[in-house]
Each structure stands twice: as structure tokens, then as C-alpha cells.
Amino acid sequence: MSASESLNFINLTNKVDHLEVLVSQNQTEKVLEFEPHWLRFNCQSDKSREPSTGERTITINNVPKDLKIKCAMIENDELIRIVWNDLSNQSDSLIPIEFLLNNSPSLSDIDFNKHYLTSNKIFYFDYNSFFTSQIRNDDKIFDWLKSLAEYGLCIVKNVPTKENMLRNLVEMIAPLHRTIYGEMFDVRIDVNPLNLAFSASPLEFHNDLIYYESPPGIQFLHCLKFDESVVGGETLFVDGFQIAEKFRQQHPKLFDVLTKIPASFQKTHDYQGRKIFIQYSKPHIVVNHRQKIIGVNWAPANEGPLRNCTKEEIKAYYEAYLEFNKLVYDKSNITAIRLNPGEVVCFNNRRFIHSRNGFKQAKGSRHFQGCYLTMEEFKSEVLALEYKVNNRNNEQNDEINQAYDICRLKLWNVNVANNDYY
């Protein structure tokens, strides 16, 4: 899914074993090629997609290995009809032109760019602006979520310092992501801490709950109390995407090692009668089929012994590992924040590794509350809001227009570091 508003359809040519579509973008003409099977499986008619749910209903077994296009024509100026060769015994495929342009597999040639944004400053949003006379202000909420999706780090201020207020804020987006720490957790000094976070120790840079296949997507930390007398305790952030890119430029061979040899992560936990023993191996840096970085996994505190590796691999791994760590601790990569009561720091727990300075509390105290959202659900809600905000004044609600509007959403292209190959 990507929005290529600037692509214009010119004409199409049936080449029998593929379809050629001539388009223009910024005064340049380009040819897009479509394979027959791609066209067949992306038919958008009722015969191929269940109308209300959009689920595909094509019986793959009935689609032959050989498919040839008998003819291709335009209907009603907006649909392409493909008639297949007689032998194939396939019903006609109907595909809206807009769909074709927006979902062409070879868009990588043209203007395909899954992106994320970076900034030297932190963006602030005001909780009070999210409501106008007790009614949700979707525009302001969308501004916040868009920033969170693209930049991955921001602060919402003026969130009342009542326990569980955080739930009100986050549930405006989606249901909380439950983990072995429950739905919400308290970050303060515990007598027998379940995690070093629940103490006054400094913490190394890490992603939370790295040992899950899908660690929490977005993390929220609400500062309830952080007395001035408490020394230290700042929250630190490093953009995993940025340091991984730097690492690739500076040490391409070591970068390659970290994308191939898996690290071991683990968690042993005994809390309120529930015992947990999770072990999981995955590389520190994940790249897709185009070598684009789609995931970063860093949590030294939760590491276990490397497994299932040769001597050479272990040696190569540690060389890369030690070198990568230097970038993590390079001061020029670190953003430090001392949260104030009433502030909620919101960040992409997959992209940003975070840590905390140790602190001393003599008379005062430091108390945060935290929770998470599942990345796919967060992204879904942001897109839903983008759709709503863009189409508020549209009276037409028919399916074709809906489909176009969905294609045009910009936030499909944001890289949120959840190992999505797209």
C-alpha cells in the first residue's frame, strides 16, 4: 500500500504474457509491468473478494500455472477488465485503475519509500487540546499520533497525576497490550524487584520485553511523582534505526554479521503465582529482502548464551556486538529527558532503545506508571484516524471511493520497526 498521488494513467497494452501500463509522473513517462497471476489474484470483483469483509475467495487450486491475457480493456474510465485465454477457464478480472497504480509491485522503480522521520528536538502535545467541551478533537489527536508514528518519540503534557489516568489516555487509541507485567505497571522502588527497572539502579539501553516474538509496540510512561530532591533518574533515548544505519555505513561487514547471527534473549520470572520462562533467538538487526532495516533488537540485560553457532560465527558476532555497543553509548546519539509530573513520554519501543540514569531518593520519591500498545493495532488506529480526518466532508461513501481514499493514506508508508517486510 502506498500513495502515489502523482502517478497518471496514460494507456495500457496487452502483451499476452504480461500487461504493460504507461503512466506519467512529474513529466516523465514510465512503463509498469503486471504479471498475469498478480492481476488474477488481485481481481476486486465480487467473484474474487467477499463484498463486506474484503476477504479473498479465489480457489487457488483452480488457477492454472499458465495464464495468458486474451484482451485487456478499460471500462467506465476507471476499471480495467482482463479477459483470460479460453484454456485457462478463468472468469474476467476487474481491477480499478487507481488500485493498479497504487499497488503496482514495481513501484520500487518509481517512488516507493517506506520512511521514518528524525528530529533533534522533542515534540510536545497538550492533553487538554484533545478534548473540546468533552468531545474528542480528532484533528489534535491525529497530530499527536502522526508524530508518534513518524518520529517515534514525543511527550504529552498536562495528564492529571492520578493513578490510572494513563489508561484513559491510551485507551483513546486502542485496548492496552497485556504482557507478563499485566496491563499497567508501576515504575518505582520495589523491595524485591521483578525487574531492575523497579529499583533505583541505572538501566542499560534496551527495548522492553525483547524476548517476545512481538515485543510491545508503543510504550507510554506517565510521570506521577518525581520530586526535585531526587537526584538522577533521567530517561534516555537512542534511535535504533539511526545508529543501525550509522553502523552499516561505518562497518558494513560487522553490520551484516548482526543481521545474520541470532542473539539469545531470555526471561525467568516468578510473580504472583505465575512462573515464566521465555527464551527466544533473533538477530540484533533485521533487514528485509531489499536490505532495508525493519527491526532492531537490543536488550543486554535480557541476553542469554549464544546458541547453535560455530566458533567462527561466535567470534564474528562478538566483534560486531562490541562495536555496535559503542554507537549505543555515543553521547551524540543520546536524548535525555527528565520527566515532570503530569508528562507522559510516548515512544516506539521497537525503534527507540531507552535507559535510565540511576537515582538517589533521600526524602522524595519517583513514581511512573506505564503501559503498552500492540504495534499493528496502533498503526491501524492511526490510519483509521487519518482516513476519518481526511474524509470528514466526503458525502460519497461508495466502495470505489473508499478504496481510493484508503490507498491515498500517507501513513501506510511509515516504518514502525515491527519486522514488516513492506
Next chain:
Amino acid sequence: MFKKLILNPISKNIFQKKEIFSKLNFPIKTYHNQVKIINIENKRTSLELFVSVDKEEKLLCFDPHWLRFNCQSENSRQIGTGQRIIPIQNVPKVLLIDSVKKKDDSLVIKWDVDSNQPDTIIPIEFLINNNPSELVNDDRYIPCEEIKYFEYFELVDSNGNRNETKIFEWLRHMMLYGLTIVKNLPTEKDMIKNLAELISPIQSTIYDQLFDVKVDQNPINIAYSSVGLEFHMDLMYYESAPGIQFLHCLKFDPEIVGGESIFADAFHIAELFRQKYPDLFSTLTKIPATFQKIHIDRKRPVYMVYQRPHIALNHRGKIVAVNWAPPFEGPLTNLSPKETKLYYRAYVEFAKFVYSYNKTIVYRLNPGEAACFNNRRILHARNSFIPNSGIRHFQGCYVNIDEFKSEALVKEFQMKYANASKNVNHIKLDLRKTIVGNQDYY
């Protein structure tokens, strides 16, 4: 003479009632207790340990950094949480071993003075059980070809008392084979939650905590109708698609024709496919497919698109996940015409393989029975049905794959080491190497 039970090839719309009682036994391996150190050799840039484990002699070789980072002393692992607390930036690029000594059940490693590292203490048991160069090769799952039944009241009695041994048997079977049916789960609404929560809290999704599978007027999913469903896995557009799926049959009136559940082992299918078409198999591990759910007219509109290859391999080329859900596929993007062509050649062939797999299990669930299966491994499908005014109503829910595996391992640990004070990170659990389809590289 023993008559061999021949399974008829599956014809999608013919009603076949199969009750297969499996008499699988549970060989539990005894653990090695006889460890003898024959020789310790410090090679400065590596440590060699010649040991005899249960009379089998092995030479284990350890990298210095591996040893340093796996120190189990208080300096390196925080006692309460077990978290590692070694400041990485203080560990030098070059590490040389000065000396190695055996002390009680551990080895104490002293590093060369220049490196300025504290002594490393590692239990010998840890070294043997976590030897990195031990490649994991033996069978890591068992192809699922029949159903094993469990009784709900044997797992937990009417007073809510859990039978841990029986629960472990149940979990172990789902780990190794991927599919079980629990019988006599009372056909009350939400009872399925009680069963699932024996494992862990429910995994909530866009279908909420519990979902009803019955004929809806305006279904938000084709499952909520009477059409047939082809083989698929649920919610493939989530990075961590649901782990264990539970489907509790509340009602399935006898006048209904069709509606049987069909199961097939995707791990086994993928492996067979690899043997027959290695090149096509390779394509499916590289070129990503698109999974999606885009649905506006819904109480909670959903916009999810996720790309991943159909088959995921680890660094050793072993299958660590299979992702198959045709009804939820979307347009391939970001591919050259050549890649698209290659993809579809492999895709169409794999689909044929799935359809012609001859070890599928067809079963008509009875009220009170709950199918519990690994949604990341066992493909499920459904025959279409003709209601004839009857009701077919299942209730379903999911449990997260990592939490399921965790519970199985915890139970194995408790069964085997309940009375020994062992650290779970030091010993070796059988089920640790079982593949569950969650992309774990191990």
C-alpha cells in the same frame, strides 16, 4: 494379523466421522547426571573442555567473550531478577584467558591482567547444557496425523483444582503434535476461557477476547457464515499471530449437513515441499507475501497490512515459521516482474501441495468438545454447511505463542526438577528445542 487403518483421501464435501483414539505414550528421557571432567585446557584464546556425559565423551570448545558474557556470578547477573549487569563498554575487543580452575561445580576463569575483567564463574552444568556449538538437529516436532483427546475434568476438577501432571501431558502434546481435543467442557458460554486460562491469560485481538463463530447476517469475517473456508491460519497480519487457538463447540445440531473442521500440519507440508521442489521452496522463503485486513464498516475499523515470506528460515536453514492465509492476502508490492513471476510459480505449486496433502484430519466437533491447536502450525479449514434450520455455534479465543511455550517449559521443569534446586537457565529442557512457528531462530 494386524489390520492397518487406512485413511481415505479427503473429499471436501463428504461427511466423514472419525474418532481416532490415540495411544501415544510419553517417553520421558532421563537426564544426564553423570558428568565427569576428563581434561580442562586453557588455550588462551579459547577454552577446551573434555568431558564425559553419561559415558559419552565430548570435546567442548568455548570462545572467551562467550565465557565472559555468560558469567553467572553476582557481578554479572543480578541475583533477584537474573538480568545481566555487565557494562559492555568495559569488555575489551581482545580477551585472553589467564587460568581456569575447577571450584565445586563451577569453573573459575581468570583473565589476563590488561583486560581488567573480574573473574568469571560458570557452573559446569551450564557449560554443558548451553554449549553454543551444539547444533540443534534432531526432530523438533512430530507430524500431526491424528487427534489426541483429553478430558476437561482430568485437567481441572469440579472444585477448580488443577491436575498439573495431566495439564503437562496436554501442553506437551500440543507442543510436539500441535493439535488436541478436550472433551466434556461444559457447553456454557465463556467456559472456553476457563480452559485457555489454564495456560495463560487470553491474547486479545481485533476480535476481542472471545469470539462467536456462527452464522451472522452481516458477517465481519467469512467464518461467520456457512461457506466453506480453505486452509489458513488466523490473523496473519499481526506480527505475532495468535499462538494456540481454541474452538469450543457449544451447539452443532444433527440436522446440519457439512461443517466439519479440517486440520493439516503446515510444518510437515512445508518440509515435503522442500524435498520435492527445493528451488520453489527457496523462493517462498525470500519473496514476501502481503497479508491484510482492511475493513471500515466495522465497530472497530481495521487497517492492517503486513508483509512476510510464507516460510521463514533461521540461520541454519531450518523452518521456523510458516505463514499461510489465502483469504487474507493482499497485493504483492515492491517486487520486480521477475520476482513476481517466480513468486507465483512457487505459490501456485505450494497451494497445490496443501490441497493434495493426504494426512489431513477431518472431524465434526461435538457439543462440549474444544479443538485446541497451534494456529502457527496447524492449518484449519471448514466444509461449507447447510443449516436446515439447525444451529452451529462455536466460541473461540487465543493464547500468545510465547506464553504458551513458556508454560509448557515451566511445567516440564516442575515435573522433572520439582525437588531439585536447579536454575532453569542451567539445565536442558526437552521441549526447549520444539519448533512452535514463532520465528524463534533457535
